[in-house]
Amino acid sequence: MSRPIRLAINGYGRIGRCFLRALHESPLKNKFQIVAINEPADLESMVYLTHFDSTHGVFSGQVGQGPDCLIIDGQEIHVSHAQTPEGVDWARHEIDLLVECSGRYGLRDELTRFVDAGCPRLLLSHPGHSAQDVDFTMIYGVNHEKLKGDERIVSNASCTTNAIVPVLDQLHRAFGVEQVYLTTLHSVMNDQPLIDGYHHSDLRRNRSAMQSIVPVATGLAQGVVRFLPQLAGKVQAKAIRVPTLNVSAIDLVANLERNADVHAINSLLKAAAAKQPGLLAYSDAPHASVDFNHDPHSAVIDGSQTRVNGPRFANVFVWFDNEWAFACRLLDALQAWSVRCPAMGQTPKHTLESV
Known part of the structure; x- marks a missing residue:
C-alpha cells in the first residue's frame, strides 16, 4: 500500500518556511506530506511567520494553531522544540525523510544522530561539511540522475x-x-x-x-x-x-x-x-x-x-x-530521490498487520 511520503523539517527558518510554502504551491503537494517540524522558537511565532512573510507575501492557504501543532489548510503538523537530534521522537511520526534546514549539523557523525533517532533519510539544505560527510550531493539538472536511491544522507548543495x-x-x-x-x-x-x-x-x-x-x-x-x-x-x-x-x-x-x-x-x-x-x-x-x-x-x-x-x-x-529557487530545488531533489527509492511512501509492515 502506498501513501503520501511523510516528511519532517528540522529548523523552521528562512529555508524551512520557504520549503513548506513551495510544497504548498507545487503540484507535488499531494505526493509529499509534512507531518512534523522541529524548531526551537515558540509555536506562536512559527504560526505568525508562516502566515506573514516580508519577502514572499501572505501565505496563500489557511494557517492556524492547535495544541503543539501548526495547521495548514486543516492539516495538523506536529511541532516540537528540541535542541538536539535525539530530542525528538522521529520514529513516532513514521517519517520517510527529514529535511534538515537548521544548518547546524554538517559532519557525518552529527548527521547520523538523526538516523539513530529514527530518521531513515536526510535531505540537507546545505552542502554539509564536506563531500565525505554525505552519501551524495545533488544539483538537480546536473547530476540528479546519478542518485541511486539507497542513500541515507543527501545534500542539496547551496x-x-x-x-x-x-x-x-x-x-x-x-x-x-x-x-x-x-x-x-x-x-x-x-x-x-x-x-x-x-x-x-x-x-x-x-x-x-x-x-x-x-x-x-x-x-x-x-x-x-x-x-x-x-x-x-x-x-x-x-x-x-x-x-x-x-x-x-x-x-x-x-x-x-x-x-x-x-x-x-x-x-x-x-x-x-x-x-x-x-x-x-x-x-x-x-x-x-x-x-x-x-x-x-x-x-x-x-x-x-x-x-x-x-x-x-x-x-x-x-x-x-x-531562498525560493533553492526551496524549489529541494522539492526537485525529493522527487528525484523518491522515484529511485520505492520504500518511500510504503505503509510500514507493522501498520498493515494492525489493520
Whole structure:
C-alpha cells in the first residue's frame, strides 16, 4: 500500500518556511506530506511567520494553531522544540525523510544522530561539511540522475552552487575554462545584525547588515569543484553581502581556452536555458534584482551584462532568488530521490498487520 511520503523539517527558518510554502504551491503537494517540524522558537511565532512573510507575501492557504501543532489548510503538523537530534521522537511520526534546514549539523557523525533517532533519510539544505560527510550531493539538472536511491544522507548543495554550476559547466564544455573567478553578491542573512553588535566571530558580520556592503567568507570554490573536479585548482571565489532582503547574483569572470564573443556565449546559454525550462532562464531585458523575487529558476542568465575583453576573457552575470529557487530545488531533489527509492511512501509492515 502506498501513501503520501511523510516528511519532517528540522529548523523552521528562512529555508524551512520557504520549503513548506513551495510544497504548498507545487503540484507535488499531494505526493509529499509534512507531518512534523522541529524548531526551537515558540509555536506562536512559527504560526505568525508562516502566515506573514516580508519577502514572499501572505501565505496563500489557511494557517492556524492547535495544541503543539501548526495547521495548514486543516492539516495538523506536529511541532516540537528540541535542541538536539535525539530530542525528538522521529520514529513516532513514521517519517520517510527529514529535511534538515537548521544548518547546524554538517559532519557525518552529527548527521547520523538523526538516523539513530529514527530518521531513515536526510535531505540537507546545505552542502554539509564536506563531500565525505554525505552519501551524495545533488544539483538537480546536473547530476540528479546519478542518485541511486539507497542513500541515507543527501545534500542539496547551496543556492550559489545550484546557480553557477550549470552555467559554468556549459562554458567549460563549449569553450574550456582555464581560470575562473566568482563574486557572489548575496542578500543579507540572519548571521548579520540590523545594527552593530556582538553577533559573530567574523568581525565584519558584527556590522549593520542594512548600512554596509560586507565581504564575507565563502566555500563556493570548493562547492564548484565538488561537481566539476576538472576545474580543481582553477576556481577562486569571494562573497559580498548587500543590503537587500532577497535575490542575489554571481559575477563570473573567466579565462577561456578557446575564442568566444558575446554572441557565442549568449547563444550557448540561451540554448541551455531552453533545454532546462524551470531550472535555467535567459533574459536580456534591463533588470534589477527585485524582478527575480520568488523566481523558481536556479539561475537567470542576464545576457545584457555579458562582456568579453579580448578573444578569451569573458564576463557573465547570473541572477537567482537565494531562498525560493533553492526551496524549489529541494522539492526537485525529493522527487528525484523518491522515484529511485520505492520504500518511500510504503505503509510500514507493522501498520498493515494492525489493520
